[in-house]
Amino acid sequence: MACKDCSNAVLEEARQIVKQVGSEPEKVIPLLQEIQNRHSYLPDNLVEAVAEVMEVPAADIYGVATFYSQFRFTPMGKHLIKVCKGTACHVSGADLLTASISDELGVEEGGTTEDMLFTLETVACLGCCSLAPVVMIDDKVYGKLTSSKVRKIVKEYKNGKH
């Protein structure tokens, strides 16, 4: 079951990743996390190459990957916006934030802008509930937001201020 699309470079990266993380069956999730850390999503050919290096069917790895919402199968925009829709944020107007970001960027929840600058996602809770409603952009969390505040912040990212 050799991987058809795997160039040597991809196979080489797969070997590196497996060497770094380990190839025991319980390492599947950390392996996928490492792939996603490097590429922001799970590129098909790299997952298949990793399967080949580990000598397991790629379908097994995909079976695990599709179970967990952390994993993405399409490339992500330069900035990842996660709107919290946990309970505290929900009752504090999280939907308003999603609506205004969606309007500002012209992209629906789950989508990526055409210029590949932003991906808009929601998340179940960021653990900063006392600052609800909360939005995380890349590694930074913004709290006590209103739709106008979040619009302003998103505009700053658009203009390359962050």
Place this chain on the structure above:
Amino acid sequence: MENTRVFVGLGSCGIAAGAQDIYDYMETELKPAGTDLEVTSCVGMCYAEPIVEIEYEGERRRYGYVDKKFADELLESVKTGTFPEKNLIAQSDEGKEYLDRQVKIVLKNCGIINPESIDEYLEADGYKALTKCVEEYKPEEVVSIVKDSGLKGRGGAGFLTGLKWSFLAGAKGDYKYLVCNADEGDPGAFMDRSVLEGDPHKVIEGMLIAAYATGAKEGVIYCRAEYPLAIKRLNIAIKAGEEKNFIGDNILGTDFSFHLHVKEGAGAFVCGEETALMASIEGKRGMPRLRPPFPANSGINKSPTNINNVETYGNVPFIILNGAESFNKYAFKNSYGTKVFALAGKIKRGGLIEVPMGLTIREIVTEIGGGTSSGRPVKAVQMGGPAGGCIPERLFDTPIDYDSINETGAIMGSGGMVVMDDSTCMVDVARYFLAFTQNESCGKCTFCRIGTKRMLEILTRITDGKGEMEDLDKLVELAEHISKTSLCGLGQLAPNPVLTTIKYFREEYEAHIKDHKCPAGVCKSLITIQVIPDKCTGCTLCARVCPVSAIEGERKGIHVIDPETCTRCGLCIEACNFDAIEVV
């Protein structure tokens, strides 16, 4: 200044509120002057973030709401020794209201010590309980102390911790595992995050004591991926613990050995369930399985395994160090000790609190939390997240203990407490939770998969104004089937938010169904957004923010919303500075 130390609270939500910037800003001034600037974590007063604490001549003053301007004032006072009264959050009447009723066992060090320094933990009696165990107690003695304390699991189900440990201790097998459940999936809860960020060593010490008591050889802390700071601080703590020989081989020179590592979750709520969690640790899809066999007999890699929650382990060092009585003296009915709650939602003082069993919900919400943030009447508090329920204001005299909370139809849960005021629609809340569980169902059980979908459809119909009175009976009937036939707690408890809201807020369901009205003004199909002509100044702001151009009007003229085009997104309401737009 030699006798001065300055602490900045750098927990996740402190950082989100700007505390890192304050830290960096103060550093440039304080470092050259040789004043101690230290990192600490969540002190629980999250409503007042960013928080800076100053120790001066042995006296500590805690300041909140620190922006750059106020930071300047504080920097000045460090020089002069005269401190402002403003923004004192602990040494103030409000601070006393918030703090006086609390008893801090698990949270004792949080926000006080530097979580990245093992030395500070040691100074705060850290690892003394472990030392006491290996030097003075046999493993079975440790188990009985924990049994006597009455400590119950803080992860939700409330099983007696000492009893659980005795199962693992008695299990056959050479290689035993210990797991710390830090998956914290309840959306609206952050107890475990704060404890791990604020005092990781305490949880680790609790695990070490459990390992000593049960004979476990390897420990795994399964932590939500959304908590990068907690993961970072855990790893720092484990490394420091290994260097000091609290973790690893021949701990403290004895033949007791225990290895520990962190495993990052990958975003599946169901993995908080213990059998799913173990499957996930093994690198599989996180599907729950039937019990028995219980983890104590067949857990990770079929080896005996014990799973406890973060807060459960966090209680253990105190119990060992001070004896079972020091813990079970806080008693109410069948519950002992304290419980940590994450107070959030429409609450004036939201944050992390720890209260003795037996305090009432009202004391927590009105006295500690200061009532609603909006000043509007409080309507309910949600406890237990997607597995829990909404407790109405009229039952706020219910005491906090496992049995009393269960009687209301909610559950103690892991400690999420989301406060709701009269602008929260209870039907919408029920729908919200069901959408959550529906989405997180692993799909293994038919009723959990399909039944929750049916319930969600009915609830959506009701919030759309298309429900019928029979729908309420259908919901109750479906709920019963789902509870009875589901394999794991996710399905079994999924109907709770619906059942409790039907029980306590039936009139709100009826208003949606019979009158096609959402009394709280939340459900979009049942409301109209309109301009109040008397209040409108014609500033045009609303027309500019409306994404669908539903608002018309001349500058300085009264604006009008076209109800056909309006999608009721609410953006204009928030934008209007004159409160001139209302929901009817």
